[in-house]
Amino acid sequence: ETGVTQSPTHLIKTRGQQVTLRCSSQSGHNTVSWYQQALGQGPQFIFQYYREEENGRGNFPPRFSGLQFPNYSSELNVNALELDDSALYLCASSVDRGGEQYFGPGTRLTVT
């Protein structure tokens, strides 16, 4: 059974640019949640996708957007990058919306 995978591992972008992060969910999971973890902090919920629809959103501006595909993999897009967007971005998959969440290794984004 393959676990949750994320790509890329690391990424460096310039302020104002756009970025796309990718996540493949664990086999049999139809729900993906995205979290932002700033240095020294706990993860913060960005949004969740369930069967290709957004199913809940945290306190993040609209420039954070996402997609889920028919195979339940997901993308997180961030437009107009700001320095404060530098963080570890984690995705987690689960069996349905209420299931235990299993996390990928994360993508480390640095905005300069």
Add this chain to the structure above:
Amino acid sequence: GEDVEQSLFLSVREGDSSVINCTYTDSSSTYLYWYKQEPGAGLQLLTYIFSNMDMKQDQRLTVLLNKKDKHLSLRIADTQTGDSAIYFCAESPLLTGANNLFFGTGTRLTVIP
């Protein structure tokens, strides 16, 4: 809103028990979780407890929940150097529908050989 608090640091000697504490504010939480994060890695789900339970034991891990005081603890018996990591507690509020997790800031556990 939801607020989850943890102490930042804990040091224990190898072989001793570790107790990591967490307080939360949302009384509607259904599940409470403990995750482990090693340097440069994602989060590993260690264990969880349903809100109508007081205690859950899983090998070296014991979770205690005091719902009245909104206090959660994780006890690690016979702590090993491999247990050195950051431990996060997280709550899952009942009514959000999205099962989004609210995390504490994490407790860095250092195990001294």
